Amino acid sequence: MAEYLIRNGFVFDPVSGVNGDRKDIAVKDGKIVESVSPSAKVFDAAGKTVMAGAVEIHAHIAGPKVNEGRNYRPEDKLFNAASGVGGMRTTGGFSIPTTFKTGYNYAKMGYTTAIEAAMPPLYARHVHEEIRDTPIIDEGALPVFGNNWFVLEYLKNRELENTAAYISWLLRASKGYGVKVVNPGGTEAWGWGLNCLTVNDPVPYFDITPAQIVRGLIEANEYLGLPHSMHIHANNLGNPGNYTTTLDTFRLAEGFKANNRFGREQTMHHTHVQFHSYGGDTWGNFESKSDEIIDYVNTHPNLTIDTGNVTLDETTTMTADGPFEHHLTELNHLKWANVDVELETAAGIVPYVYSPDIKVCAIQWAIGLELGLLAKDPMRCFITTDHPNAGPFTRYPRIIKWLMSKEAREERLNTFKHAEKVIGATLLHGIDREITFYELAQMTRAGPAKALGLKDVYGGLAPGMEADIAVYDINPESPFTPDQLEEAFSAAALVIKTGLPVVENGVVINNGNKRTLWVDAKVNENPQVMRDVEEKFLKYYSVTLNNYEVQGHHYIPNPYAIQVDATQ
Amino acid sequence: METVTLTIKKAPTLYLEAEIISPDGLAGKTADQIRALPVHMGNEEFTLGEFFDLAGAPGATAEETKVVVTGDLSRVKYLGMKMSGGEMVIESDADMYVGAWMSGGTLTAKGNVDSFAGIGMKGGLLEINGNAGNYTGSAYRGDWRGMQGGKIHVKGNVRSDTGYFMNGGEIVIDGDADVHVGTHAEGGKIVIKGNAKSRLGGQMVEGTIILLGTVDVMMPGFKYVRDEEVDVDGKNMLMSLYVGDLGERHRKRKGEPIYGKLYIRKAAPAAAESREVRLARAREARKARFASPEETASA
Numbered sequence: 068m069a070e071y072l073i074r075n076g077f078v079f080d081p082v083s084g085v086n087g088d089r090k091d092i093a094v095k096d097g098k099i100v101e102s103v104s105p106s107a108k109v110f111d112a113a114g115k116t117v118m119a120g121a122v123e124i125h126a127h128i129a130g131p132k133v134n135e136g137r138n139y140r141p142e143d144k145l146f147n148a149a150s151g152v153g154g155m156r157t158t159g160g161f162s163i164p165t166t167f168k169t170g171y172n173y174a175k176m177g178y179t180t181a182i183e184a185a186m187p188p189l190y191a192r193h194v195h196e197e198i199r200d201t202p203i204i205d206e207g208a209l210p211v212f213g214n215n216w217f218v219l220e221y222l223k224n225r226e227l228e229n230t231a232a233y234i235s236w237l238l239r240a241s242k243g244y245g246v247k248v249v250n251p252g253g254t255e256a257w258g259w260g261l262n263c264l265t266v267n268d269p270v271p272y273f274d275i276t277p278a279q280i281v282r283g284l285i286e287a288n289e290y291l292g293l294p295h296s297m298h299i300h301a302n303n304l305g306n307p308g309n310y311t312t313t314l315d316t317f318r319l320a321e322g323f324k325a326n327n328r329f330g331r332e333q334t335m336h337h338t339h340v341q342f343h344s345y346g347g348d349t350w351g352n353f354e355s356k357s358d359e360i361i362d363y364v365n366t367h368p369n370l371t372i373d374t375g376n377v378t379l380d381e382t383t384t385m386t387a388d389g390p391f392e393h394h395l396t397e398l399n400h401l402k403w404a405n406v407d408v409e410l411e412t413a414a415g416i417v418p419y420v421y422s423p424d425i426k427v428c429a430i431q432w433a434i435g436l437e438l439g440l441l442a443k444d445p446m447r448c449f450i451t452t453d454h455p456n457a458g459p460f461t462r463y464p465r466i467i468k469w470l471m472s473k474e475a476r477e478e479r480l481n482t483f484k485h486a487e488k489v490i491g492a493t494l495l496h497g498i499d500r501e502i503t504f505y506e507l508a509q510m511t512r513a514g515p516a517k518a519l520g521l522k523d524v525y526g527g528l529a530p531g532m533e534a535d536i537a538v539y540d541i542n543p544e545s546p547f548t549p550d551q552l553e554e555a556f557s558a559a560a561l562v563i564k565t566g567l568p569v570v571e572n573g574v575v576i577n578n579g580n581k582r583t584l585w586v587d588a589k590v591n592e593n594p595q596v597m598r599d600v601e602e603k604f605l606k607y608y609s610v611t612l613n614n615y616e617v618q619g620h621h622y623i624p625n626p627y628a629i630q631v632d633a634t635q
Numbered sequence: 636m637e638t639v640t641l642t643i644k645k646a647p648t649l650y651l652e653a654e655i656i657s658p659d660g661l662a663g664k665t666a667d668q669i670r671a672l673p674v675h676m677g678n679e680e681f682t683l684g685e686f687f688d689l690a691g692a693p694g695a696t697a698e699e700t701k702v703v704v705t706g707d708l709s710r711v712k713y714l715g716m717k718m719s720g721g722e723m724v725i726e727s728d729a730d731m732y733v734g735a736w737m738s739g740g741t742l743t744a745k746g747n748v749d750s751f752a753g754i755g756m757k758g759g760l761l762e763i764n765g766n767a768g769n770y771t772g773s774a775y776r777g778d779w780r781g782m783q784g785g786k787i788h789v790k791g792n793v794r795s796d797t798g799y800f801m802n803g804g805e806i807v808i809d810g811d812a813d814v815h816v817g818t819h820a821e822g823g824k825i826v827i828k829g830n831a832k833s834r835l836g837g838q839m840v841e842g843t844i845i846l847l848g849t850v851d852v853m854m855p856g857f858k859y860v861r862d863e864e865v866d867v868d869g870k871n872m873l874m875s876l877y878v879g880d881l882g883e884r885h886r887k888r889k890g891e892p893i894y895g896k897l898y899i900r901k902a903a904p905a906a907a908e909s910r911e912v913r914l915a916r917a918r919e920a921r922k923a924r925f926a927s928p929e930e931t932a933s934a
Contacts, residue, residue, distance in 0.1 A: 142778035150678065400884065401779060418779075 070095045070103040071563065073536060076112025077543050079504045080119060081446070081513040082527025086505045087543055092117060094534040097566030101530050110561055114542045118508050120179025120535030120564060122526050124515040125298075125338045125373050126454040127385055128169050129183045129197035129208065131190040132414045135404050136163040136383045136455070140418060143383065155575060156202075162382040162455040170202035171575045172461050177537025177559040180516075180525050180584075183208035184298075184338065184453075185249055185387045187408040188215075189608075189615070191241035195622040198583055203569050205525075205627065207584030209298055210241045211387050213248030213280055214255040216410040216607075217599065219273040222283035230287040231633065232593035236600065242585040242617040242626075245295035245519075246288050249387035251277040253302050254413045262390040264303045266315045277302050281319045285334050289326040291588045291633045294520020296325065296371070298336045304391050305342050310356035313343040317363050317370060325369070327631075329520030332368060336518055339375025339453035340364075341435035347492075353427050354492040357437035365443045371518045372442075373451040376435035376466045377428065378458025381420045386456065389413035410607055421458065424484040426492075431457070433480065433493035439470050440500045445509035446517065463511075464556035468549045470502040475549035504543050520629075534566040583623045588631040636701050636722065637694040639669070641687040643706035649677050650730060651686060654713035656704060658697035658721030658740060666692065697721040697740065704729075715742045718759070731768070734761040737785065747791065756804060758785040766791035766810070772825075774800035782806070782823060798825045801842060817844050820895060826867065839880045839895030846899050847872075856880035857897055865898050874898040 071094040078090040093103040127133055137143070140163060148159035151167075158168035173181060186194045186208040198206045212218050212234065221230040234246060252270035253263035259271045266278040281299065288297045297320075303312035320335035337343070346356040364370055384395060389405060392415020396403035404416040421428040435457065442448030450467070454460035469476040480496060483489050490496045502510070516526025524533055541547055541555035558573025569577045604612050617623065639661055652675040654660070661669055670684030694700040698720040705726040708714065713732045715723045720740040725733065728746035738757040743764070750768030753761045755775055763771075767789045773796055774781030781800035792810035799815065801823040811829035818834070820842035830848035837854055845865060857879035864871045878894035885892040 139777065141776045142774075145775055145778070402777075 069566070070107035071534075071566070071568070072103055072107045072109045073112050073117060073538060073561070073563075074109055076115045076117035076538060077504075078117045078528065079508040079543075080528040081505060081509045082119070082522070082532070083529045085528070090117075092528055092536060094536070094563060094566050097534050099528055099530050099532050099534050099536075110538065112538050112561070114545075115560055116504060116539040116541050116543055116555070117528075118177065118504075118537050118539070119512045119526050119528050119532070120537055120562065121177050121511040122515040122519065122521070123173065123178055123181035123204075123451070123460065124336070124449050124518060125184040125451045126181055126460055127184055127456070128181060128454065128460075129166065129201060129206070130186055130194035132185070132187075132385045132387070132406070132416065133163060134193070134197065135406070135414075136385050136416050137165070139402065139404055139416070140383055153576075154578060162380070162459045164459075166197050166200040167202060170204055170579075170581070174203040174562055174564065174570050174575055174579070175558055175573060176461070176463055176556060177539065177562050177570075178204060178460075178463075179535035179537075179562070179564045180205045180521075182206070182244060182519065185247055185412075185414075186210045186241060186243060187387070187412050187414070188237055188241040188243070189408050189411055189610070191243070191617045192622055195242060195583065195617050199581075199622065199624060201581070203564055203575070203577075203579035203581055205565075205582045205584060207244030207519075207586075208242075209245050209247035209295075210237055210243035211247045211249050211412045212237075212284055213251035213277075213299075214253075214387075214412050216255075216273075217596075217603070218284070219252075219255065219270065219275055219280065222279055223273060223275045225283075227283070227286055227290060228590075229593065229596050229599075230283060231290045232590045232596040233600075234287055235291060235588040235590045235633070236596060238586050238588055240616045242583065242623055244584055244586055245293055246284055246297045248281060248284055248297060248299040249412070250300060250302055250304065250389075250391065251280040253277070254387055254389050257389040257393075257413055258407065262302075264306070265312055266302060266319065268302070278315075278319055281316065285320060285323050289323055289334060291590070292327040292631055293586055293588060294327060294329040294331060294629055294631070295518065295586075296331060296333050296336050298338060300338050300386070300388060301343055303343070304339075304386075304388055305345075305395070307345050307347040307349055307353045309343055309345050310360055313337070313340070313360060314363055316343075317367065320369055321367075323369065327520060330517060330522045331520045333371040333447065333518060334369045336371045336373070338373050339451060339457065340372045340438055341375040341377065341431060341457060342453070344434050344438065350427055353430055355430060355434045355437060355494055357434050357441060358494060361438055361441040364447065365441075368444075368447070371447045371449070371514070372438070373449040373453075373515075374435050374438045375451055375453040375457045376439070376462075377421050377431040378452055378462035378465060379421045379423050379428065379432055380458045380462065381418070382455045382458055383416060384419045384456045385414065385416040387412045387414050389415045391415065392417050395419065409609060410603060423479075423482075426483075426485040426488055429480075429483040429485065429489040430492050433489060433495040436466075436469055436476060437494050437498065439466075439502065439510065440498045441494075445502070445506040446514040448510060449515045449518070450510050461557075464553045467502075467507060467556050468553040471504075471507065471552060472549040473499055473501055534563055536563040537561070580625065582625045582627040584627045584629065585623070586631055587628045588633055590633050591635065636699055638691045638701040638703060639693045640690040640703040640705065641683075642690070643686060643704075643708060643711070644688050645686060646707055647676055647686065647710045649710075651676050651711045652713055653683070653686075653711050654716040654732075655683065656702065656711075656713075657715045657718040658693070658700040658702055658723060659717065659719050661693040661702055662697045662700045662721070663695050664693060669693070694721070714744075718742060720759075728765065733763070734759075734787075737761060739785075750794070753782065753785075753787045755780065756782045756785045756787065758783075758804075760785065761787045763787070763789045763791070767793045767797075769794040769813075770796045770799060772798050772801060772804070772806045779819070781820075792829065798823065801825070811848070817842060817895070820844075836879055836895050836897050838883055839897075840883050840885060841893055841895055843896045844898070845874070846897070848900075850899065853877070854879060856882045862901055863898070873901050875901050
């Protein structure tokens with residue numbers, strides 16, 4: 068394989084503690100190395116910013132829910148379809164882009180790894196087919212466990228080993244990466260037309276509470292020693308006053324210790340916290356409670372979060388939180404899709420327009436930024452848009468601009484239709500902090516990689532790590548405008564993925580060599596769980612086991628399996 | 636106003652997509668620049684000059700430009716798309732998407748046009764002298780933001796789904812309308828001077844439909860409320876007002892729900908009487924059918 072030398076850029080790499088020094092980065096055989104031979108191809112990065120490839124910890128970018136969004140929103144592709152040039156493929160879509168556009172757009176922004184945030188195990192084959200068709204970026208997918216009948220039954224009976232054995236089996240069957248929980252118990256309750264809005268609301272029939280589900284899954288996650296922690300979208304998303312439910316959820320992780328060989332320290336990752344940081348009790352007195360939320364996060368190192376920034380765009384909300392999507396369509400009267408996934412989960416989809424003229428939307432926008440700015444440890448607070456729920460991931464450069472420039476966010480804040488009311492209901496106006504390039508690398512590279520248990524692989528530029536590198540055409544030592552910042556992060560000057568140049572001058576030039584991440588967790592043989600699986604497939608599932616498992620080259624042509632041994 | 640005339644010189648083998656042909660697309664350009672503008676057929680790009688002869692010249696801006704398109708345009712799509720001002724005349728039949736998303740100016744199609752004419756229209760006047768296809772003045776597939784403003788005047792007939800998801804503006808049809816008119820409408824006004832078939836205002840939330848001719852089948856979601864005088868082309872006509880669609884949500888103003896309005900010409904008294912007679916007969920028949928054996932016996 069070829070050798071490359073990225074010469075003389077301003078390097079920001081929290082993994083090796085490099086903060087803006089002028090350094091050369093050497094690449095050989097797909098890895099970062101100390102030095103290369105004189106025949107290495109040289110990229111001149113003088114006056115430019117060099118970081119590791121960014122890591123997306125939470126986005127809905129592949130699978131049946133995303134595809135149903137594409138299906139029922141042809142208007143999302145209106146006026147933005149483009150035919151392929153060179154070896155590239157036809158692209159289209161804004162909030163729910165085609166798989167090819169998804170891969171290209173992440174790569175263009177310097178993202179080289181992404182986690183699909185909610186995989187319904189029954190449709191894991193579909194998820195993996197889309198992942199396979201998303202070029203360049205390495206991807207893993209988190210199967211959802213928080214409303215799964217096996218899990219609910221095992222946890223109700225306090226059967227930890229069986230829960231862990233089932234997780235191990237399902238990760239292998241679905242080729243999943245970790246344990247995702249969406250509205251624990253609430254989505255199952257939705258099957259009865261109900262919901263769980265607090266951590267203590269009982270789930271109908273199963274007679275278990277969200278608190279028991281969450282604690283049980285954390286325990287099983289640590290029993291297995293998985294690279295990632297339990298990854299949760301808590302109950303009561305999107306409702307005024309829901310911050311108390313969020314704090315209650317955070318507290319469920321107390322008392323657990325992270326047990327893994329991957330250097331992960333947290334036992335809970337709480338996703339898109341912006342949607343969970345609301346005060347007030349109506350839309351009229353809706354306000355930010357980001358301070359209360361972030362105070363808890365700041366003082367509890369067992370927790371990582373991602374922001375879920377509202378980008379003020381027209382987008383397509385989609386989540387396995389079925390009852391929430393019904394609530395949303397009742398609010399905005401736009402088209403609603405709802406799916407029940409047998410014994411496992413459900414999903415809903417509703418288009419949504421985050422308008423700067425609507426007070427609530429502007430407050431949501433402010434809350435997302437407050438979380439990023441008030442978080443004391445950028446290694447535990449990551450930038451996301453919960454794509455496409457709070458906005459498309461292609462707006463990351465704009466969020467970066469708002470986080471790194473008080474001037475840019477004040478300009479936005481002061482031109483809202485209800486600017487005064489928004490300022491009154493939020494903290495953003497009083498926050499002076501501007502995220503630095505180093506902190507940005509923590510929030511988008513080193514931090515999420517560590518939280519995923521991939522700190523030795525992705526998110527850094529230390530020798531031995533994957534050669535995923537992004538070079539941005541911005542000089543951190545000379546003056547620049549906020550818009551230049553956004554522009555630079557929108558189209559990287561150079562992106563190298565696993566040692567292969569994939570983007571040059573903001574243009575995708577190569578379809579890359581993507582891999583699918585999954586976790587192969589070995590446990591002791593567990594005949595009871597295997598018998599339960601067979602029985603439930605015979606009794607309830609609409610498919611047989613043979614048509615369920617994700618196997619073979621067709622689904623995962625280029626696997627990257629992470630081995631975990633929990634046999635004892 | 637300057638006039639530029641485009642005459643099609645060879646029929647496209649497939650369909651030609653020529654959204655560039657509009658006052659906005661041509662204004663301020665030289666003849667050579669216009670000939671070099673892109674048009675698409677299948678997955679290939681061509682120049683406007685390969686398909687059209689050019690005469691005259693455009694004005695500096697769309698407002699100062701009149702575009703005349705002549706020849707057989709029955710395989711040309713998107714004529715006048717997104718025009719914002721000025722004038723455009725299509726001398727013959729045209730294919731789909733005439734005047735789609737237009738926001739201003741006057742566009743006259745002298746022949747028939749195919750489907751999706753004036754979809755997502757925001758302003759201006761679209762006159763169609765012949766017939767129009769399906770989805771005239773509607774929303775793009777999947778979108779909930781249909782016609783927002785402006786006026787579409789079809790002198791002939793329209794096919795189905797006129798004014799689907801209409802939010803504002805006006806559509807006047809001199810001829811007949813096929814099924815589904817004003818479906819999902821949340822505003823705007825549709826006048827049908829000829830006859831309608833069925834499903835007028837299905838799932839309509841707000842807006843107005845005025846029907847001067849007859850309707851084959853009424854929607855069950857509409858109820859008669861009263862007779863009202865309605866102004867049509869400056870003439871007051873006594874019409875029956877039906878409101879609906881009662882199956883949909885309706886916002887309230889001062890505690891009163893706002894419904895979609897469907898005006899239908901008040902039936903002649905003779906017809907009304909015969910309807911009463913017909914209903915009475917149906918009632919009697921029903922009674923007889925459901926009467927208990929004892930009652931039948933005692934009767």
